[in-house]
Amino acid sequence: MTNRLNTRFAELSAYNRAGFVAYMMAGDGDSQALLNALPAAGADVIELGMPFTDPMADGPAIQASALRALEAGMTLKGTLAQAAEFRKTDKDTPIVLMGYANPIHHMGWEAFAKAAAKAGVDGLICVDVPPEEDDELRAALGKYSIALIRLATPTTDDKRLATVVANTSGFVYYVSTTGVTGAGSGAVTEVGEAVARVQRASGLPVAVGFGVKEPDQAAAIARTADAVVVGSAIVDAMHSGGVAGAQELVKRLSSAVHAARR
């Protein structure tokens, strides 16, 4: 599958650079403005959060952000509309949607995949649909060439890792800690070993996230991982400092990540 994700990771690898993945919540504040501004601020890949009432793998920052977005009237259709608007001016930056199964199931797996492809979406992370349950979703995404990105975690042993990375594409998201988004980060050396293990098993780029907040932390991870994901910190910056505040943080984080291997 050649898509924006593969192209982007190939470019990063050619420059021996780690990528910066910025997570933001659709519908929280002026999210369209932030979305449009992320590439210039240094985001190589964008994870666009689809708000859900019951985000059971998320910590307080993203929970609150999702509720604010829903309160402001954001929906799955609205999220896709923001992606489509972004795609009008940016043809290269991959967008990965991240969220929970129920809104997607409610729309219909296939209807969702079709609408997402039309909106210029490149991948999906569906937190509560593990490999054991993703046959219908996977078939629908495959039909529209959208990458199904899976999560590997510290509890994923070698045997299970084979199941997790089978039928996945784009990249693998390594969750660096057992815990919810926004919690503290695991020791960096531990992450390095795990990243290598996931890279070997999958043959795909590995992005590391959950709990990364500071530029030096991000840089340390960027020395071994193919990409670093930051979510809660950006969501918080957006809430307290608006688009300018979030942009500023993304600039600092992405510069640190991009310079890490120099």
Place this chain on the structure above:
Amino acid sequence: MSEPVSADTRPNALSAWPDARGRFGDYGGRFVAETLMPLILELEEAYETAKADPDFRAEMDLFLKDYVGKPSPIYFAERLTEEFGGAQVWFKRDELNHTGSHKINNCLGQVLLARRMGKTRIIAETGAGQHGVATATVAARFGIPCTVFMGATDVERQAPNVFRMKLLGAEVVPVTSGTGTLKDAMNEALRDWVTNVKDTFYVIGTVAGPHPYPAMVRDFQSIIGREARAQMKERLGRLPDACVACIGGGSNAMGLFHPFIEDEEVRLIGVEAAGEGVETGKHAASLKGGKPGILHGNKTYLLQDDDGQIIDAHSISAGLDYPGIGPEHAFLHDMKRAEYVSATDAEAMEMFQLCTKLEGIIPALEPAHALARVRDLAKELGKDGVILMNMCGRGDKDVPQVARMLGVEL
């Protein structure tokens, strides 16, 4: 549609589900974050092993008898029968269990399993506080630290149970995220479990959650139906015409129904909470007012809006205030093996008082819902009929709330 289940793995009896994927027809499954997958697979294996182990069975039986007080009797509610003017009304008296509800049947099983698995910390979610109290009780008995997540709204309306849990040595964590009710408590418990994967056992309080919970909780609760079925045969020489139970997540109902599923002549009737009325939108009737979806690890009927966002449930009864229902009920509903009806807050209040006055049994607000439909059914079935209702909890915990609603200051 889901992956076709091949003929040889599809159970051929309605009572033999779930299949190997933890599905009841299309419902159930294991919709959890990857971090939890290895844990629920480990749990499934441990449960299967324990189930087949006579030592585990013997340990359960001993504690059920000496600690819980099993078997609970069945009781002919003669004055309610007279009042309703139709079929005989019988109660399965699970409110007489230690801690005052059916919840302990399940907690005992899960905590004994946690010990076998070498887990050193117990967590639970609770709505009415009955599951929290039962879990804290068994955890106290075995000296295992216990944390109970409870919606902040429920902490307020079920104050006596909060204090009981604390006396039992449990830590009660009020959950303010979302709307501060049972579903949020469950989210928070799942978040805790994802964080403390190594030492923690999550004791889910109803027939919901990812596989194997719906099947495991049902198995532990099936003692209700097994006992009642034998007791009915012994006392009346026959089975009841109908089994009736209230439904929050559906564990007391599933426990009563399951041993009767293959008795085709026995009607199985689940009573959901209609709150202020299903038509008002302020209710907790997931089958009546919901659609299939995915939440808390399983696929089932859920209260949700046009965008697939979960809608808050509403019920006077904190134990029924949940926007979903166990997947096996969704299955029995679609297969038309069980019937699902509902009762309002006002009906529950009326029955709470009526049962107390006529039978000298203060029912919990949860089974008071079931009693409202027993009243109609008694008339429908007439004098020859026999109804078995699960009196799944006693109402002591609800006394302050009921007093408040009746405008009485304690």
